[in-house]
Amino acid sequence: MTIRPDRRTEPTQLRPFSSSQNLLNRCDGSAQFQFDKTAVLVSITGPTEVKFRDEKLDRASLEVIVRPLTGLSSTKERVLESVMRSTFANVILTGLHPRTSIQIVAQVMKDDGCVSVGVIAVCLLVVCGVRYDKLDNSSAKSLTSIAYFGLHQVQSAAINATTMALLDAGIPMNALVGSVTCMVGKEDGEILMDPTMEELSRARSIHTFAFDSASRTSVMMDENGGKGTSGGVVLYSESTGDFTEDEYFGCMSLCQQATHKVHGFVRTAVEKKIEREYQQITGS
Amino acid sequence: MPSTAAQIMQNVVLPGDPIPSHTGDDTTIKLGPGLTQDQDVITSMKAGVLNHLEGSNRWWVESNQQRVSLQQPIHLQGNRLFPFEKWVEFAGGAELGDGFGQTIVFISHPHQYIPATGESVIGIVCGRLTEGFKVDIGAAQQALLPYLAFEGVTKKSRPNFLVGALVYARLSLANKDMEPELECVNPATGKADGFGELKGGFVFKCSLGLSRRLMDENTPILRFLAEQQIPFEITIGRNGRVWITSGSAKTTIMLANTLQNSEYLNERECREMVRKLMTMQ
Numbered sequence: 001m002t003i004r005p006d007r008r009t010e011p012t013q014l015r016p017f018s019s020s021q022n023l024l025n026r027c028d029g030s031a032q033f034q035f036d037k038t039a040v041l042v043s044i045t046g047p048t049e050v051k052f053r054d055e056k057l058d059r060a061s062l063e064v065i066v067r068p069l070t071g072l073s074s075t076k077e078r079v080l081e082s083v084m085r086s087t088f089a090n091v092i093l094t095g096l097h098p099r100t101s102i103q104i105v106a107q108v109m110k111d112d113g114c115v116s117v118g119v120i121a122v123c124l125l126v127v128c129g130v131r132y133d134k135l136d137n138s139s140a141k142s143l144t145s146i147a148y149f150g151l152h153q154v155q156s157a158a159i160n161a162t163t164m165a166l167l168d169a170g171i172p173m174n175a176l177v178g179s180v181t182c183m184v185g186k187e188d189g190e191i192l193m194d195p196t197m198e199e200l201s202r203a204r205s206i207h208t209f210a211f212d213s214a215s216r217t218s219v220m221m222d223e224n225g226g227k228g229t230s231g232g233v234v235l236y237s238e239s240t241g242d243f244t245e246d247e248y249f250g251c252m253s254l255c256q257q258a259t260h261k262v263h264g265f266v267r268t269a270v271e272k273k274i275e276r277e278y279q280q281i282t283g284s
Numbered sequence: 285m286p287s288t289a290a291q292i293m294q295n296v297v298l299p300g301d302p303i304p305s306h307t308g309d310d311t312t313i314k315l316g317p318g319l320t321q322d323q324d325v326i327t328s329m330k331a332g333v334l335n336h337l338e339g340s341n342r343w344w345v346e347s348n349q350q351r352v353s354l355q356q357p358i359h360l361q362g363n364r365l366f367p368f369e370k371w372v373e374f375a376g377g378a379e380l381g382d383g384f385g386q387t388i389v390f391i392s393h394p395h396q397y398i399p400a401t402g403e404s405v406i407g408i409v410c411g412r413l414t415e416g417f418k419v420d421i422g423a424a425q426q427a428l429l430p431y432l433a434f435e436g437v438t439k440k441s442r443p444n445f446l447v448g449a450l451v452y453a454r455l456s457l458a459n460k461d462m463e464p465e466l467e468c469v470n471p472a473t474g475k476a477d478g479f480g481e482l483k484g485g486f487v488f489k490c491s492l493g494l495s496r497r498l499m500d501e502n503t504p505i506l507r508f509l510a511e512q513q514i515p516f517e518i519t520i521g522r523n524g525r526v527w528i529t530s531g532s533a534k535t536t537i538m539l540a541n542t543l544q545n546s547e548y549l550n551e552r553e554c555r556e557m558v559r560k561l562m563t564m565q
Binding site: 028046047048049050093096097098099100101167170172173174175176212213214266267270271274275 | 293296298299300318320322327329330331332333396398424425426460461
């Protein structure tokens, strides 16, 4: 098995992830989730007063704001906002807090350079008087495509951070949401989980999935010959690049298994937090 | 009730976790805060510790713990998300019962106040409408305090609060669909019983858990302060606001700081803190 650039041996191995909870004290809940070099901090405020035009009579209205690492927010952030809004609208029990607003604010804290590398590459090409569309060199083109591939990592981290922040805020949910990213390699069609920037330059397509944690058997699993895992339902799926149907479902099943690990990690993190809180009561 | 750390850790639940039914099919289970029923399965809605009373069929999830003593159960009148009237029997028809008068411990939401009927809160008058005052109680919606919800009031002698006045009132109506309503009179006796305008003094914000614990007679901090023979008057609102007044501004601020700092201290440390403050005076 070839060793991956960051010394991982298995294609299905994820990079180490870490998280922190309850970081901010002016909001109702907050958490930061980090996939190696990509980190997103999410704060939750709610249920609070809602603007009249956003008021819904029978449920809370979800408001999502995403801020990029650098610069002003643009259409990319709007896409991520609508992704998160639709994903979490299925999970948060908004019917328990009608005519209120739950505000989710996500700030990208660390980005493993995908976006900035792409921007710098385009700028250098422009300075040298070279037009992008006249390039024959495919690696130069791939540098800029990494810019778009890198967004997937931010989406995964943002979804995981939002789950942990919602747990911290005590907003009622019907399941956890976990998200991972994987890619399909250009030469061999090999599926790699949680790719690094180097691996992304050799990607033909990249996929992000979000699954919920409720343990019911997923109907989709039957098409893959049943890996035997009773997993969650797909809440979100985004793919960029060229891929076949088999590759897509292969990625989905691998991501589902990897998402189990993310859910397990969230569970461990919450247990540790509760343990520490109880220590203050019973121990001291 | 689980009291050791190991037992506590075994009962940690996350949203979507099904609750295993410990009882036979015939007995009914009462669901408290944090639990919901989806057809035949009971699942948790929040991250917390699953609890149930010994020898009873009441189950609930304690979430966002704010340092409540598990050895000392606390008597409470209403709870955060589901007033007592709404505890639902799991198997069989819904039966509405009120007030168990039993030992129930629950905490949710450290910051955001969710109104519940019967709770006493400190509000700030924000405006006047034709039928009452608009009062901010720190919830998602502002509450309405009708002009006639006072003791001994007639159409001619309506109370006249200015915008920004502090009011201590009781929630007469609170549910998730309507804006909350307040009253400044005890419904049982018809007398004011301490409700009404709070003049002078100083209001500070604290977490919901702390305001709940301050109202419990087992919490020692107020007793320690009273033992020091400082005259003061205090009003505690369940919405995380505490009003305090004493002889001088300096004493008032000292008392407010003491109460806010006492949230994370145990009894011995509280006693120590009060003693230090007295020596500094």
